Amino acid sequence: MISKELMDMNKTIVTGAAGFIGSHLVDALLKQGKKVIGIDEFNSYYDPTLKRQNIAHLYNHPNFQLIEDDIQFVDWQMLLSDVDIVYHQAAQAGVRASWGKGFRSYTERNISATQILLEAAKEVKHLKRLVFASTSSIYGDAETLPTHEAICPAPVSPYGITKLAAERLCGLYYKNFDVPFVALRYFTVYGPRQRPDMAFHKFFKAVIDDEAIPVYGDGKQTRDFTFVSDVVAANLAAATAPEAVGEIINIGGGSRAVLEDVLNTMEKVVGKPIKRQHVEKAMGDARHTGADISKAQKLLDWQPQVSLPEGLTQEWQWVKELYQVGVRS
Secondary structure (H helix, E strand, C coil), rough: CCHHHHHHHHHCEEECCCHHHHHHHHHHHCCCCCCCEEEECCCCCCCCCHHHHHHHCCCCCECCCCECCCCCCCCHHHCCCCCCCECCCCCCCHHHEEEEEHHHHHHHHHHHHHHHHHHCCCCCCCCCCEEEEEHHHHCCCCCCCCCCCCCCCCCCCCCHHHHHHHHHHHHHHHHCCCCCCEEEEEEECCCCCHHHCCCHHHHHHHHHHCCEEECCCCCCCCCEEEEEHHHHHHHHHHHHCCCHHHCEEEEEECCEEEEEHHHHHHHHHHHHCCEEECCCCCCCCEEEECCHHHHHHHCCCCCCCCHHHHHHHHHHHHHHHHCCCCCCC
């Protein structure tokens, strides 16, 4: 149930509120004085202890209410009765884990859950914005770099397929029912609270454990790395920018980096050489990604602010603190 303090007032909903990006978004909204309902089911994709730690400082916050439930089964009619903005961050993430028998969780959490939310949102005429967390995985091995939003999607992973389906559902509900969505296609987000299955978290943990970092393929692949605070800023802008409704917008760090060069930068950050072990290229990994962010600059007045060396330094400090207190993935 929603607390009395959060009843009878406009509020914001964040799905996946205890996750990597969602928890940072909740922090930013509360700092703005917003009333926030966070929804998270704390599933076992990775250690729920890490997610609970992400929002532990918010449990007694007077403007925050946490609902622990699957978003497919919450009472959306009640929750949306006085909502202005929904930030739909919840998803089943991970490219490599989307193959095989685990695919059903991707269809349920990325497609079915989004459709249920959209069905509820179409009945809410006062909803100002539904910001949907999409992904650069939709592009796959894009022929054009940097990649702009009009490029035909060509996912190379089951994960990318499900996120594209959810994004297209948002478009259908906008066209047919005026659900005011904005889709943000994130490019390789990193920073404090990053999931333990994501590259930089794994790399820094390997440094702490004095183990070799697994490098998929030849290490020449490129990524457009985006710091989490820049992603949060893009979400906040997407929720209010008048011309953003109905649009799909790239959110990238602004510059591509070769993985081998990133590892060299990490060595400078940690202050010692990093052991590397080359392993076979993973199925579903795009060779190169790079965001054309001109649309975000125009519609959202948004520009990434955090450089890769600065962002890596912040994540390294967080990873050191995380594993010094005995929390392990």
